[in-house]
Amino acid sequence: MLRSLVTTPAEPSEQAADPAATLLSQATALVEDQGLKAVAEWKARHPGGLAIGHMPIYVPRPLIEALGCLPVAIYGGGDQVDIIRGDSYFQSYICHIPRSTIELGLAGSYDILDGMLFPSICDVIRNMSGMWQLLFPDRYAAYVDLPQNFSPEVGGKFYRHELERIASELAKRGALTLDPAALRRSIEAENKRREAIARIDEVRRTEPWRVRASEAYVMVRAGGQLPAAEHTAMLEEFLEKVGERESRPMDNVRVVLVGSFCEQPPIDLIRTLEKAGCDIIDDDFLLGFRFIEGAIPLEEGGDPLEALVRAYLERGVATASRYIGEEEKGAALVEKVRHCSADGVVFAAASFCDPALLDQPMLEAALDKAAIPFTSFKFAENTGQFQVIREQAGAFSDSVKLWGATK
Amino acid sequence: MSVKISNARKVASTAAPKAEKDQSQKRQKRMIAEHFKKLETSKEDGRKVVYTFVPGNLTELIGSLGMLPVLPEINALQSGMRKRSGDYIAEAEKSGHSEDVCTYVKCDIGMLKSGNIGPTGTRLPEPDLLLLSYTGCFTFMKWFELLREEYGCPVVMLHVPYQANGVITREMRSYVVDQLEKEVIPAMEKIAGGKLDMDDLARRMELSAQAEDDLVAVWESAKHRPSPIDGYFGGVYYIGPIFSAFRGTEDAVAYYRELLGEVEARMARGEGPMSPDGPMSEEKYRLVVEGPPNWTSFTDFWRMFSK
C-alpha cells in the first residue's frame, strides 16, 4: 500500500510527558462513563437539581442549565455495551444508537436521569420518545419539535413556545422557573464554551498535528455531562497544554468528515483514519455543540429566550436534519472544504441512517461539480474491525497526495 | 396505520373462481384512470402539477387552485405491486443511493431515471411545484430535496408538528395556519397563476368531510361479527381515494357512498369481507395489524390470511 511510503509520527498524546495527557485521560474517563458517575456527583453537589438527558443532535443546553438542571448528552453505548434486550425493541434495519440507548436505559444506567429530551432528528429518535414514555412512565420524557420553518414569525413563534413548554414542564418536576437573568447567564457560559471549542477547531485547522481530531473529540464529548462553565475551564486548560506540546507537522491529507452527526463512530475508528494519513480538520461529530454557528447573539437588555430562538433560526449549520429551502444543496460543504483548505471529504455515516445516507448523494454531486475528492464508508457505533476502513482511507489519502485535489 | 382486520380460513377447498369486482372497485379504477389521463395531457391543457405526500396532503388546496396532484409514495407502492420496484431500486442504487435507506425513495428515483412511467403505463408530467408536507418522517424531506435536484423546480414545505401526546395544541394549529397563510398558499398561488377562492376551498372541505364520514362508517363496520371488511388488505383500497388525488371531489363522495352501501349490504347478509378469491365465508381470527403490507407480494400475503 502506498501509505507505507509515508512515516506517521507518534500521536502527540503518545509522546513522552505530553502536557495534555492528564486532561485527555480525565476526558476519556468521562466519555467512557456509561454509568454517569459525573452526573451523580453533580447531583450530590446540587441537591434537588434535575439531570436531563438528551439525544443528539441539538437541544438548547443553556435553557436547561438556566432551570438549574444539568443537561446530559446521551450518545448511546458505543462499542462498550453488549446489546441483549435493546435489539428486541427494534427491527433489524435501523441504526444502532437506539438499541444501545434502550439497552442502557433498561439496565438502569440512566436511572440517575430525571428526564430525557428527544429532539427531532429522524423518525427513530421521534419514536424513541414514545418508547421512553412507555418504558419509564415515572420519568419525564419529551419530544422537542425543532421547526423546519425558519421564519421568526412562523417557525420562531412555534419554537419559542416549545422552549417555554419544556421549561414549564420541567418546573413542574422540580426545576427552577425560567428566569431571563439566569438564562442570560447560561447563554453567556455557553458562548464561552463555544468560543473554546472554536479555538480548538482553529488549532486543528492550522496545526492539525498539535491537536488530533480524536483528541478534540474526547475533549468536547466529555462536556456532554458537565455544566458549560466546567467544560470551558477544561477546554481552556487543554488549549494551554497543547500549546506547550513540541509536535511537528505530519505529511497527511486534510479531510472534512461528514455524516456522523448522530450515532458516533468508535473512537478507534477516528484514530484509524488518522493512522491512515488523514488529518480530520473538520467534522460533524458531536454536532450539538457546534450546531449554532458562532456565539448566540445576546443583545444588551434583549430577551435571552428570543436570542436562543433566533440563534436556532438564523445560525444553524447545514446538516442533513435541517431543511435548506431554496439554498443550493452541498454548497455549504463545498464552502467548508474551501474555508478549511481541505484536500477532500470522508463520508462516514452510521449504517441505516436515513438522513445521512439520503443526503450523501446530493453532497457527493456538489463535490463532484467542485472537483473535490471524496470517499465513503458506513459504520456502527460498535464496529470493531477497522482494517478495511484503514486501507480505504489510506488509499484515499495516498491518491489525493499523488494526484492532488483537482480544485 | 393501525386498523382492525378480520380474516377467515375458507371452508370450501374448491378452486376459487376469479372474484367479481365490486362496483365501488370498478368506480375507483375509473377514477384513477381518468386522473392519470388528465396528468398525461396536463402540459397541453395548461394545468400545473404538484407532487406531494400522502400524510398531511393538501389535495383540496391543490384542486381549488386548478392544479393536479401526483403522489410519489403511491407510485412507489404501485411499482412494488406491479413487480417493477426491484429494477427501479437497483437503478437508484447504481446512481449512488445507499442500499441501507428507504426503498420508497429509491423506487421513485429509479422510476424517474427509467423514464417516469406511471402505474397506468403513461409518462408522468414533471412537477411545477414540490409540496413537501413534512409530518415527521424525515425521509420525506430528503426525498423532495432529491427530487428538487432532479427537476430543478420550487419546493414549499408544510411542517406538521408531531402530536407526541396525541393532542393537537393551539400552538401546533397556529404553526400550521401561519405556514399555510404566509408561505404555502402564496407559493401555490404563484405557481397556479391565480388567487385561492376560499368558497371553493370550503366546498371541497365539505366534500372531504362527507367522504370521510362514510369511510369512518366503513371502518366501524369491522366491529360487527363477522366483519364485512378486511380493514388491512381491503383497507388499502378503501383509503386510496381519500389518501390520494380525490380529497374534496364529488368522485370521492360517490365512491365512499357506494362502498358503504356494499359494506352495509354484506353486513346485512352476514357476509365476511372480500378476498382476492371472492367473499370469505368464516371469520376465525380478528387481528389488528400495524405497518404497511408487503407490496411486492401483496396478493400472496393477503391469501396467507384469507385462505
Ligand code: SF4
Ligand atoms: S443515526 Fe441517523 S437514523 Fe439513527 S437515530 Fe441518528 S439520525 Fe436517526
